[in-house]
Amino acid sequence: MRRLPWLGIGLLLLMALAAALGPELWSQDAYRQNYARLYAAPSPENPLGTDNLGRDVLARVLLGGRISLGIALAATLGALALGLVGGLVSGGRGSVADLVLTRLSDALLAFPGFLLVLLVVVILGNGALQTIAALAISGTPLFFRLTRGYARSILATEYVTAAAALGATRARILPRHVLPNLFGPLLVQAASVCAAFLLVEASLSFLGLGVAPPTPTWGNVLQDARAMLTRQPWAALGPGLVLGITALGLQLVSDGLRDRFDPRAR
């Protein structure tokens, strides 16, 4: 069991490396269309075959990884930052700010599944930044509730009372006593939220609501492969496996961190 998180970290490092260096090292261009080689099967020249416009699928997966991973990561960090700040400000104290933020978070959580992401993208329009914003908004309540819950229970502990009795202000208690205790749970949450964002981003692209083509994202590559699914299944299998393995790596890391930070959940 202990080895699995390391497998996850290994998988993630591999994907990050491929996304960072792959587009520079692989000689084929992700945008160059070749009408003489539409729907080509895997070959030494195109290890993952070519797509509906004769573009090299491997080049598109490599560059798409950069964009998809970047979107998921940026959205996770955005949601984490917003949720953390909101949660610390509210602190579960029943103040006006707490009441307003909790209501807002409840309202956002009332949208089932990825409906909120879908609507925000429809309102903001297609694009990488819009997708990041939509994902970040939908993820914020998760981090907010986590932070608020922990902050609330930590603020009620005796050592915080003791610190306050010694004259520590809120501005000292929050970063020094509350924040360090939040690190583990937030990291666990962030890893699994990032995995979920990867899948949602791919689904958005699949529905034609993500980053607009011809920019490759993993979702766009899979969407391009859909039309020829029954005859050229490899065009969908390779990119899908890459996406799934990345999400799997994030899940394994999240599980490993959970075991590490919360021994009861084992």
Added chain:
Amino acid sequence: MLRYLLSQSASLLITMLLVIAMVFFGMRLLPGDPAQIRAGLDATPQQVESTRRALGLDRPLAGQFVAYLGGLLQGDLGRSWRQNQPVTVIIASRLPVTLLLAGCAYLLSLLLGFGLGILAGSLPGSGWDRLVRGYTTVGLSFPEFWIAFLLILVFSVNLGWFPLLGYPADAPLPTRLMHLALPALTLALPRSAQLARLTRALLIGERTADYVRTARSKGLSVLAVTRHITVNTLPGTFPLAALELGGLLTGVIIAEQVFSLPGLGQLLLGAIGARDYAIVQGITLLAILVFTAVNWLADLAQAAADPRIRYS
């Protein structure tokens, strides 16, 4: 309990109002002038203005919102600008496919999720347990539409067990179910993985309880002990089971798109493409209403089934 229910209902009402306001004003942020769209691109400014008045869009936003709320209370979701029909009528015409699909998917995910979770949770460390644990991790790592691709390739293309795409709305139920089998399985797999994971964890946590040791030491069979544990832990899965149903509400959009099923999801995507906002708004509110109601019921059911949970 009654007091809890009342305060809970009040807070639910506030949340719902906030959500309705968010959706209503969010839709007004969208680019494009509905009056212009409705009147047609070659309409004169006078025609556009009269259309605007007819749609009530010339009134202040707050007034429009109040009128919309009033309509909602009477079950009126507005009219589609494109099809010139009440949104409720359009939604009702698409509802049967989506309901049948979501129902089948949900049933499948509960059966698979509880079945696998109980199997793994009552035999921790066994080969079965490892298998289920692998399934729960892998099942959550792939997008639904890609799982659908795999199912199509294996069961429709290679084995030919199920029809490829489409939905014969007038065919007898068994034929329609054959068309819904793969979409339902697509949606059920990731959800059952999540449910199995939680069920397993709850079961394993309960195994160390005193009454389990007593039951074992007095010689009860493994099956009987498992039954006791399961009955005691299942209420803990209700909230997740409700969340899963919420995920299904958007999952059907993907499944209907992959398998070309003429349901609510296709209606929503079409309405988004055509900027028919009354329909987008209507479907959104319906989904939120169902989701909120289900979550609320799950909480109540959990409290009713588990005497340790008492709301006050």
